[in-house]
Amino acid sequence: MRAHAAVVGVRATAVEDARSNDNLGRVREGSGVVIGADGLVLTIGYLILEAQQVDVVLEADRVVPARVVAYDLASGFGLLQPLVPLRLPSAPMGSAAGLSPDEPLMVASGGEEANLSLAHLVSRRAFSGYWEYHIDSALFTTPPRTDHSGAGLFNAKGELLGIGSLVVMDALGQGEPGLPGNMFVPVDLLEPIYDELRARGMSRHSRRAWLGVNCVEVDGQVRVARVASDSPAEAAGALPGDHILRIDGTPVADLERFYKTLWRGSEPERVITLLVSRGGVEKTLRVRATDRMKTLRQPTGI
Template sequence: MQVQGSVVRSSRADWLSCARTRWVGCLLAGSALLFSSLPAAQAANAPESASSNAQIRALKRAGDAVVALNVTATEGATSAESLGQRRSGSGVVIGPDGLILTIGYLLLEAETIQVVTQDERVLPARQVAYDLATGFGLVRPLVPLRGVEPVPLAGVSSLNTGQPLLVATGSSSGTEVGFTRLVGTRAFSGYWEYHIEAAIFTSPPVANHSGASLFNADGELLGIGSLFVLEAAGPEQTLPGNMFVPVDLLRPVLAEMQSTGKTRASVRPWLGLSSSERGGHVEIVRVDRSGPALEAGLRPGDVVLEIDGIQVTTLEAFYKQLWKRPDADADVELTVRQGSEVRKIKVHAVDRMQTLRKPQGI
């Protein structure tokens, strides 16, 4: 589903916040909004359906599966510069063994991970996987989760622009929920050498978006929260919202992530750059202090014109040309403009996963 140029104007009144409340009361209050978007054949029975036990049970199960995550990074972690030494976010149980899905950046160089359940139990957990390619992370509690059912996964292809959706986040006092609307799905390129072909954009935004769960009216998981964005409707239109990574991307790689801790697609060249698109060019805005780009002499303000002689004007084109290499360890030639001078700089790319600090004892 491609939605571009179609803006969903959502006021704060659309955001029916149910923070720090139990699920049932919140769901009853918001059910009219959720079910107002159903197709006509279902909408005729919406009041009855919205109050039905089956629907309430499905949504309550979804809420019960949402947990809070507290993460402490290893000493000296380079990711602490941008993410902090201590991080908090959310996750959701997707497996019968307590497997939790979250956004991967929360887990970067994690030393300790704690799971806080809706009934306020604090459980130690371990990282199962971090997938650089999709951005997903997997966590498993070291103590069995009691009475928590995994949530079902759903695709986004059947969703309609403007459709109300439910966002759930974990906190120290239980699940917090609110309602937002679908703006659309489109490709997304992140400044941190990240690209996915389809991301979910919603508005109005939720502040504590890291690892937040996005559900449909049937309590099925659609995506995991990644970012706050100012252009949810596209680069030409200002509309504050959130970007969610769709669980459609998880199904093909879930088994591989559990088996190996990552995916083969994550083993790709990494330069250690943060970049943005400005004036039809790719501009470097930050250079990782331990990455190969710094060692090669790249610096903030440099404009990337070409990679291996191929012109690039967007982050997507830059990344895709970089990732064409079969191996992560590879020499890359960048043509950059530094001030008034155009230079060719050779960078020896590396495997990002090999640069991350491991917990003590691993």
């Protein structure tokens, strides 16, 4: 398969004091896909988040250093520029917009243990992640792959449709029988922001308010699962277990409403009012949100 030849391994080491190391570890491994005539590698952004060093892995004995071109918080994509030409074919870009449920798909990972397998689309819907992340359209496939991070999702023509992000237990969606699978970010999100990523390293939508809370949605309630250390939410007194009732006066019963209310407006650095229920007692928290992109650790100089 020609498209599989465009899939490479990605190995990143984050800066020593990166906030993301607590959840992702300092050394991260996954995949990426060569796109375009200039050999950029498209991957999932968390692999290269706060990276000190990034390598593209072609084979066990062939590793090429790369620089981070873009990390886009809003879409979840990352872009890499290998510092040495890879001399690999680029994957043709497809679109998930017209993808039918019965269309055969393939998932390809790269690197030392490259793998290719068949996949089946089981749902396409909005996705909200506990780490203050939301996209309006995501692709969910089965069977699940554990080497999903940055893997390419291809159609039978070899066109790239998505980039692997997660293993999920509810591939069919909430209210449906549990089914393990993978979530892919559709490449349709890349085309509108591609030039912006090349020029600025992120899209304008990545400048958004950040509180530092990991939240889960349970039975129509948004609850705080974890509060990041040294975060706006911690400074305001948020605690794990808090049930978020309102944000800036807007009732929230799901993560999508919570995030979209948090991110509305053009100024990320502002005071956010949260009404929470804690032990049956309502409390008002005033959180001074910050721009998430400003909190990310940068690589040290050479």
